[in-house]
Amino acid sequence: MTAPTAPATTGTTATADPAERRRVTVEGVVQGVGFRPYVFGLAKELRLTGWVTNTAEGVLAEVEGAGPAVAAFCARLAPEAPPLAVVQSVRHEPVAPRGDEAFTIEVSRAGGERRTLVPPDTATCAACLAELRDPRDRRYRHPFVTCTHCGPRFTIVTGLPYDRANTTMAGFPMCEQCAGEYSDPADRRFHAQPVACHACGPTLRLLVDAPDGPVERTGDPVAGARGLLAQGAVVAVKGLGGYHLACDAANPQAVAVLRHRKARGAKPFALMAADPDELAGLVHLGPEERALLTSARRPIVLLRRRRETDSDGRARALVAAEVAPGSPDLGLMLPYTPVHHLLLGLPGDPPGPRLLVMTSGNLGGEPIVTDEAEALVTLAPLADAWLTHDRPIHVPCDDSVVRVVDGEELLVRRSRGYAPFPVALPFTVAPTLAVGGDLKNAFCLGRDRHAWLSAHIGDMDDLATLTAFERAERQLESISGVVPERLAADRHPGYRSTAWARRRAEGRPLRTVQHHHAHIASVLAENGWDGDAPVLGVAFDGTGYGEDGTVWGGEFLLASYDGFRRLAHLAEVPLPGGDAAVHRPYRMALAHLHAAGLPWRPGLPPVEACSREERRVLAQQLERGLNCVPTSSAGRLFDAVSSLAGVCQQARYEAQAAIELEAAACAVDLPVADPYVLALRESGLGPWQLDAAPVVRAVVADVTAGVPAALVAARFHAGLAAAVRRVCALARERTGVGTVALSGGVFANTLLLTACLRGLREDGFTVLRHRLVPPNDGGLALGQLAVAGRVRTD
Amino acid sequence: MGHGGGGVLSAELVRDVFAPAFGGAHLAQLGDSAVLELGGARIAFSTDTFVVRPLFFPGGSIGDLAVNGTVNDLAMSGAVPAYLACGFVLEEGVELETVARVADSLGAAARRAGVEVVTGDTKVVESGHGDGLYVNTSGIGLIAPGVDIRPQRARPGDVVMVSGPIGVHGVAVMSVREGLEFGVEIVSDCAPLGDLVRSLIAAVPDVHVLRDPTRGGLAAALNEIAASAGVGVTVDERAVPVPAEVANACAILGLDPWYVANEGKLVAFVPAEHADAALAALRSHPLGAQAAVIGTCTDQHPGMVVARTGLGGTRVVDLPLGEQLPRIC
Ligand SMILES: [Fe+3]
Ligand SMILES: [Mg+2]
Ligand SMILES: [Zn+2]
Ligand SMILES: [Zn+2]
Incomplete structure (x- = not known):
């Protein structure tokens, strides 16, 4: 967070006149967060007159009174700002006194340059929650209770300045009582744009699937939905940024039905619980995890499961095995809207499911559904009922996903609660649009020292995602005020994001950035790395287009924002059949065996997993190099080892084989005594080769000798971390560079990241890791922006 | 190799190199065959070169492809294919029997397609320069009045x-x-x-x-x-x-x-x-x-x-x- 700039007292000459007046401009997240009532209160306290208003730049005020009081106002303004506000700058200048009668809040002034920041959507605050539960309160059980400190923001804003007219609440005129609160500077709802009540607000409805289309169910919609969930139904629930599909997490049939309908393979589902302690017997729940769970951002927090032996039976019964089969983690979030609180039951409600599966309401890979009419059609094959309402969602925003690694937050998906809050940059960027990658797309707009990373958009394979990308891009341009003069995209010739950037460049310069260079630049930028000094960048992921037309993904780069040199990489193996090898890890294992010169012996798990016919053709394919692009991918090495160890042969969701290999390793006490050893070869002037063939050989020997998969998995993780450490040490010897930057989707692996951090720090390296943006392709756009947009100041 | 794959690269080659160099208005249409007015008739005209490996495969040979490829390009303009010209590039040392098999299959394919091979050419290139045998065919066909397919x-x-x-x-x-x-x-x-x-x-x-x-x-x-x-x-x-x-x-x-x-x-x-x-x-x-x-x-x-x-x-x-x-x- 940017430290508030201490207001410098500009030279005003002290006169005999006691009345002094100043015009004060505040920039940052200062709208929709109760900033004007706060200014009003501060002015009253200091007995100042004048006015305050929202403008497109932020908040503008004029205060008049005794000199010391005016100075105190300016000094206290930033430090005492309300909780959701982020003050980025305060500027003030003297103006002529006018002798106002009082201090007033004025109507917003539109127009001008748009610099103000729209806050992210925020979980229901304690005060609102208390009202929701209080039978004497007029908002008792109101599904849309909100105030200036909480509720929807980013997803309902249609324009700036942030006023009710520029939100999707424009269609709900306030009742007299709400209007009274809205205009009372002393009230918690003063100028809270989404304010509403039973009399004037949006309404909740329950619709149930029927042969001729959904029909509305009478009675209390929430009670009805809880009843359906208790019976094992799948209910589509409209949330802040889109629909969820909910079912009772304790009901194996219900979870299996949802999994089947979503055609989701084994991909883990997220859970929502009223109380995190429900899961305490099942997962490790440290103070950092608790803090993230209960934060106003309310992400899905990935919690590492306890080993079977020490997890208690009561907690296990709460979560059906079908929720996250094979995953080392459970993803948990707490309720963040009043509807969620009601759905999980208020004190005194009849019993209902205590733990719900809450998964994005969408078809695989497509954007989350936000529109009511669309939800009734698109989600019909998935849901038995809809708990929906008539407050429109202007832009979709998926749940964010985070975990704690080495005591700090690591984002897996940065979306609701985070977007559109900008990442502060250590340098100035020209107005630039970086379009990101093709999978897990998020794009980024930058200007000055701000990088506005979009919410999670999705995979660009789908037409619906491309459409969502365009809509989100327009909205983010409008709320950030960035008018891009440059574009940045990945260098992959087949990326749809890159093709989009080319089509839309319209004469503006487009810079393509190598995938792993962008990964490293993103971790540098978020760590405040300034200047041209290079670092040792370790970029491990599944796939990125390399400079030489091969598929990279196990890269050691000597990198700065301006460029990079490939110092070392995992030795190349053929990727037989592109995406087919990715979907079928046993093909990767067989390719690694082939590359290591090892026979495909019957009894080895990948050999058994591959039909005789496919093996015959695959052997011919590898021999001839047919549709076999060479790859140095670290993600594919994980796939190969996962297959060889007998853990995973078919990947039904991204990185499944690697995730399950990590899960397997968790069953072993770490650190293991004998990690596998990769061979490091220096080869002339080219990059050093880090060869996994000895690892493959050792894995085969272990598997053949009946060593358990858990130990194989643990030795592999430890071995890869040791290899990273070894290459970095050699690279420091040769280059003198002592800072390592870790990025790429493989570094979402807790075991590997933890081991690398520990080892590299022991060796005296400064290690830069991700905290603010994901290490996977969801953070790519920030790196593209840093490379293409950075303005050199020397 | 990418320039022959029918993808992004060959499209770029035609658009950026050949079309500007040749400069004709008909080429600008970039169809598989050109449609031309000639003596009051509308004619489709096309050419294609065949470098396929292997020369013989289950269901056909390079000779069948040389006929069908060009005939089909003409047909895609709605033309009735009529005449073919045929050029062979032979690598020194290629077996005469192979050439004969290709020629036979080409002739048979032409008869099946209802077209006549009316002219041709043969060149021999040094051993190591030709990969055995290449065939080029060009063809013309007549387009019926009122047919406009593109x-x-x-x-x-x-x-x-x-x-x-x-x-x-x-x-x-x-x-x-x-x-x-x-x-x-x-x-x-x-x-x-x-x-x-x-x-x-x-x-x-x-x-x-x-x-x-x-x-x-x-x-x-x-x-x-x-x-x-x-x-x-x-x-x-x-x-x-x-x-x-x-x-x-x-x-x-x-x-x-x-x-x-x-x-x-x-x-x-x-x-x-x-x-x-x-x-x-x-x-x-x-x-x-x-x-x-x-x-x-x-x-x-x-x-x-x-x-x-x-x-x-x-x-x-x-x-x-x-x-x-x-x-x-
Ligand atoms: Fe990547
Ligand atoms: Mg053709
Ligand atoms: Zn609140
Ligand atoms: Zn009201």
């Missing part, structure tokens, strides 16, 4: 159909070339389409577009049409006929059958009101017995081809790259 005529609302299962020819050639054993022999369905097109036009004179999905397969053909007409194409993934053995071979190799070359299949864009008649005409011909409607032309997403998946999703179908690079991270 990619630019695709209109929103048109029904899109294929004349039969796709991917067979490409997989057949590849399996021989690469020595792949799939357990079942896949035989090329390479065939001349002049007669099929003639019966289609007889039933539905106002066919908008015909295209033979050769290099780059169905995906490339549909993308080229979408781009030239500025329309969108929506294909129902499950409606595209792919024989099981082709699907299986592609799955094993990690290829997408939509990108595999065909020779002997066509894609047609037909106004909706004539769709039933067109489908019936195709199906009543032996080469179109398994014709199927695969999608529609739309004003949504202009320039883009989109596949509706079994799950109800919408996958974007790209122009093929030189190689099928993975995008998964």
Whole structure:
């Protein structure tokens, strides 16, 4: 967070006149967060007159009174700002006194340059929650209770300045009582744009699937939905940024039905619980995890499961095995809207499911559904009922996903609660649009020292995602005020994001950035790395287009924002059949065996997993190099080892084989005594080769000798971390560079990241890791922006 | 190698190098064949060079391809193919018997296609410079008055159909070339389409577009049409006929059958009101017995081809790259 700039007292000459007046401009997240009532209160306290208003730049005020009081106002303004506000700058200048009668809040002034920041959507605050539960309160059980400190923001804003007219609440005129609160500077709802009540607000409805289309169910919609969930139904629930599909997490049939309908393979589902302690017997729940769970951002927090032996039976019964089969983690979030609180039951409600599966309401890979009419059609094959309402969602925003690694937050998906809050940059960027990658797309707009990373958009394979990308891009341009003069995209010739950037460049310069260079630049930028000094960048992921037309993904780069040199990489193996090898890890294992010169012996798990016919053709394919692009991918090495160890042969969701290999390793006490050893070869002037063939050989020997998969998995993780450490040490010897930057989707692996951090720090390296943006392709756009947009100041 | 793959690179080569260098107005249309007015008649004119390996494969040879490739390019303008010219480039040392087999198959293919080879040329290049044998054919055909078939005529609302299962020819050639054993022999369905097109036009004179999905397969053909007409194409993934053995071979190799070359299949864009008649005409011909409607032309997403998946999703179908690079991270 940017430290508030201490207001410098500009030279005003002290006169005999006691009345002094100043015009004060505040920039940052200062709208929709109760900033004007706060200014009003501060002015009253200091007995100042004048006015305050929202403008497109932020908040503008004029205060008049005794000199010391005016100075105190300016000094206290930033430090005492309300909780959701982020003050980025305060500027003030003297103006002529006018002798106002009082201090007033004025109507917003539109127009001008748009610099103000729209806050992210925020979980229901304690005060609102208390009202929701209080039978004497007029908002008792109101599904849309909100105030200036909480509720929807980013997803309902249609324009700036942030006023009710520029939100999707424009269609709900306030009742007299709400209007009274809205205009009372002393009230918690003063100028809270989404304010509403039973009399004037949006309404909740329950619709149930029927042969001729959904029909509305009478009675209390929430009670009805809880009843359906208790019976094992799948209910589509409209949330802040889109629909969820909910079912009772304790009901194996219900979870299996949802999994089947979503055609989701084994991909883990997220859970929502009223109380995190429900899961305490099942997962490790440290103070950092608790803090993230209960934060106003309310992400899905990935919690590492306890080993079977020490997890208690009561907690296990709460979560059906079908929720996250094979995953080392459970993803948990707490309720963040009043509807969620009601759905999980208020004190005194009849019993209902205590733990719900809450998964994005969408078809695989497509954007989350936000529109009511669309939800009734698109989600019909998935849901038995809809708990929906008539407050429109202007832009979709998926749940964010985070975990704690080495005591700090690591984002897996940065979306609701985070977007559109900008990442502060250590340098100035020209107005630039970086379009990101093709999978897990998020794009980024930058200007000055701000990088506005979009919410999670999705995979660009789908037409619906491309459409969502365009809509989100327009909205983010409008709320950030960035008018891009440059574009940045990945260098992959087949990326749809890159093709989009080319089509839309319209004469503006487009810079393509190598995938792993962008990964490293993103971790540098978020760590405040300034200047041209290079670092040792370790970029491990599944796939990125390399400079030489091969598929990279196990890269050691000597990198700065301006460029990079490939110092070392995992030795190349053929990727037989592109995406087919990715979907079928046993093909990767067989390719690694082939590359290591090892026979495909019957009894080895990948050999058994591959039909005789496919093996015959695959052997011919590898021999001839047919549709076999060479790859140095670290993600594919994980796939190969996962297959060889007998853990995973078919990947039904991204990185499944690697995730399950990590899960397997968790069953072993770490650190293991004998990690596998990769061979490091220096080869002339080219990059050093880090060869996994000895690892493959050792894995085969272990598997053949009946060593358990858990130990194989643990030795592999430890071995890869040791290899990273070894290459970095050699690279420091040769280059003198002592800072390592870790990025790429493989570094979402807790075991590997933890081991690398520990080892590299022991060796005296400064290690830069991700905290603010994901290490996977969801953070790519920030790196593209840093490379293409950075303005050199020397 | 990427420049011959029928994908992004060859499109760039034609657009950026050849078209500006040659500069003719007819070339600017960039169709598979040129349509020319000559002495009051409308003539389609096309040329193609065949460098395929191996020279012989199950279901055909380079001789069949040399005839069918050019004849089909002419037919895709709605022309009735009539005459071929044929050039051979022989590598020194190539066996005479091989040349004779190719010549025989070429002659037989010409008779089957109802065209006459009327002129030719032979050159010999030094050993090591020619990969055995190359063939070039050029052909002309007459276009009946009123027939106007070209990619630019695709209109929103048109029904899109294929004349039969796709991917067979490409997989057949590849399996021989690469020595792949799939357990079942896949035989090329390479065939001349002049007669099929003639019966289609007889039933539905106002066919908008015909295209033979050769290099780059169905995906490339549909993308080229979408781009030239500025329309969108929506294909129902499950409606595209792919024989099981082709699907299986592609799955094993990690290829997408939509990108595999065909020779002997066509894609047609037909106004909706004539769709039933067109489908019936195709199906009543032996080469179109398994014709199927695969999608529609739309004003949504202009320039883009989109596949509706079994799950109800919408996958974007790209122009093929030189190689099928993975995008998964
Ligand atoms: Fe990546
Ligand atoms: Mg052709
Ligand atoms: Zn509140
Ligand atoms: Zn009200």
